[in-house]
Amino acid sequence: MSRATVRIPTPLRTFTGGAGEVPVEAATVGEVLRVLGESHAGLAERILDGEGRLRNFVNVFVNDRNVRVLEGLESAVPDGAVINIVPAVAGGKP
Amino acid sequence: MNARQRRLLQLKQTVPEVGPREAFTLQQEGATLVDVREPDEVAGGSPIGAERIVRGFLELEIENRVPDLEQPLVVMCAGGARSLFAAQDLRELGYRKVWSMAGGFNGWKNQGLPMEVPRVLTQGQRERYGRHLTVPEVGEAGQLKLLASRVLLIGAGGLGSPAAFYLAAAGVGTIGLVDDDVVDRSNLQRQILHTDERVGTPKVDSARATLQALNPDVKVETHAERLSAANVERLFQGYDVVVDGSDNFPTRYLVNDACVKLGLPNVHGAIFRFEGQLSVFWPDYPARQGPCYRCLFPEPPPPELAPSCAEAGVLGVLPGVIGTLEAIEAIKVLLGIGDPLVGRLVLYDALDQRFTEVEVPRDPGCPVCGDEAGEVTYVEYEEICAV
Numbered sequence: 001m002s003r004a005t006v007r008i009p010t011p012l013r014t015f016t017g018g019a020g021e022v023p024v025e026a027a028t029v030g031e032v033l034r035v036l037g038e039s040h041a042g043l044a045e046r047i048l049d050g051e052g053r054l055r056n057f058v059n060v061f062v063n064d065r066n067v068r069v070l071e072g073l074e075s076a077v078p079d080g081a082v083i084n085i086v087p088a089v090a091g092g093k094p
Numbered sequence: 095m096n097a098r099q100r101r102l103l104q105l106k107q108t109v110p111e112v113g114p115r116e117a118f119t120l121q122q123e124g125a126t127l128v129d130v131r132e133p134d135e136v137a138g139g140s141p142i143g144a145e146r147i148v149r150g151f152l153e154l155e156i157e158n159r160v161p162d163l164e165q166p167l168v169v170m171c172a173g174g175a176r177s178l179f180a181a182q183d184l185r186e187l188g189y190r191k192v193w194s195m196a197g198g199f200n201g202w203k204n205q206g207l208p209m210e211v212p213r214v215l216t217q218g219q220r221e222r223y224g225r226h227l228t229v230p231e232v233g234e235a236g237q238l239k240l241l242a243s244r245v246l247l248i249g250a251g252g253l254g255s256p257a258a259f260y261l262a263a264a265g266v267g268t269i270g271l272v273d274d275d276v277v278d279r280s281n282l283q284r285q286i287l288h289t290d291e292r293v294g295t296p297k298v299d300s301a302r303a304t305l306q307a308l309n310p311d312v313k314v315e316t317h318a319e320r321l322s323a324a325n326v327e328r329l330f331q332g333y334d335v336v337v338d339g340s341d342n343f344p345t346r347y348l349v350n351d352a353c354v355k356l357g358l359p360n361v362h363g364a365i366f367r368f369e370g371q372l373s374v375f376w377p378d379y380p381a382r383q384g385p386c387y388r389c390l391f392p393e394p395p396p397p398e399l400a401p402s403c404a405e406a407g408v409l410g411v412l413p414g415v416i417g418t419l420e421a422i423e424a425i426k427v428l429l430g431i432g433d434p435l436v437g438r439l440v441l442y443d444a445l446d447q448r449f450t451e452v453e454v455p456r457d458p459g460c461p462v463c464g465d466e467a468g469e470v471t472y473v474e475y476e477e478i479c480a481v
Contacts, residue, residue: 007450009366009369010366010367010368010369011366011401020443020445020446046399055395055399056391056392056393057391057392057393057394057395057399058391059390059391059452061452061453064450064451064452064453065452065453066452066453066454066455068455068457069453069455082450084441084450084452086371086439086441086452087395088343088364088390088391088394088395089364089365089366089369089371089401090340090341090342090343090346090364090394090400091249091252091253091339091340091341091342091364091365091366
């Protein structure tokens with residue numbers, strides 16, 4: 001188990017009560033998302049599709065590495081890692 | 095014999111001289127021709143390929159242009175006198191193979207050797223861009239490059255305003271603006287190209303007025319159209335860089351796909367409330383193969399998963415930060431200096447005042463720029479937020 005900090009992007013902060021960072025203990029990125037989803041209802045569904053795969057318009061980075069070129073959701077989370085969740089953002093079209 | 099004549103005779107003893115034809119041969123063999131005449135003289139013509147450094151700045155500038163003291167130099171002026179003085183100074187500076195060209199440019203021209211009329215800055219441009227001219231990475235050559243450059247901005251709004259403003263100030267010669275919107279009072283909290291009295295007028299016209307008031311050197315091409323699959327290639331034609339400051343997913347994917355197809359660098363900025371994203375998507379970047387926007391985000395979110403329209407909103411200063419960074423990336427790409435954000439994504443959080451950089455790997459399976467990608471066909475996504 002590693003202790004990591006997950007940075008929550010603004011569009012998803014409605015699921016974290018406005019919090020921009022959530023501390024998580026987990027060994028893999030998949031576990032991080034599962035733990036997050038358990039503590040914050042609705043959040044995991046924004047990041048993973050119905051089959052549990054990373055959605056096409058969201059990326060997850062362990063420190064600066066994109067998990068798509070690591071081992072996806074199996075990617076290891078080192079102790080002290082910063083996990084960035086980065087959704088596609090278009091702009092402020094009202 | 096006066097002092098000047100005496101000194102010239104002395105110099106002829108120590109500085110080897112070559113005629114124009116011999117100088118040309120030396121140049122073809124790899125020597126650098128250094129034209130030390132004044133800008134108004136150079137404006138009338140100068141040997142092709144010559145380094146042009148005015149006599150007054152020669153010692154200060156020469157190492158920036160020719161760092162190797164072993165590089166052979168042929169110094170030239172109009173008649174062959176100033177170049178003797180200049181050549182002697184270069185020898186004293188440490189250059190070991192220095193010639194003075196007897197007969198100067200007049201002799202070069204009379205012998206029909208290859209010359210060009212170089213583009214040079216006007217006196218007004220020298221004043222305006224003086225602080226660029228003293229930066230070695232820009233200098234006169236870079237400034238001339240900017241003046242000959244063409245940048246297309248998608249959107250004359252929050253991001254496009256600061257980007258276009260600074261690009262115009264920097265002397266990017268042609269700035270294209272694509273925006274079909276009119277100025278609304280609610281835009282003025284962040285869209286600094288527009289003014290209160292221009293509320294209701296087309297944004298591209300308002301933007302042009304501001305940009306040309308700042309810098310009349312700049313040609314502003316306005317396209318009061320909404321970007322579509324039908325017009326995107328026509329609008330992108332002839333530009334060197336595209337700066338994406340759009341506010342919706344359909345446009346962003348269209349910009350990406352057209353940039354990939356046309357080989358154009360796509361300077362990307364996006365903002366939401368207090369957060370910004372910045373990158374340069376450019377698969378054809380000469381230094382390393384870069385990703386495109388679809389390598390990062392293959393598809394836009396469906397409407398039900400996109401940030402809701404009610405949530406949209408932005409701190410007015412935020413596009414100032416991101417749009418200005420887009421202008422910096424555009425200028426770097428135009429000048430070929432520094433390391434552009436190709437393959438890197440910068441995340442900016444204004445509340446924490448934090449920049450984070452993450453990698454954007456190229457996806458070899460990308461449907462648009464990947465190894466197996468075929469001809470690009472444009473997809474027109476549905477407008478998510480049609481309020």
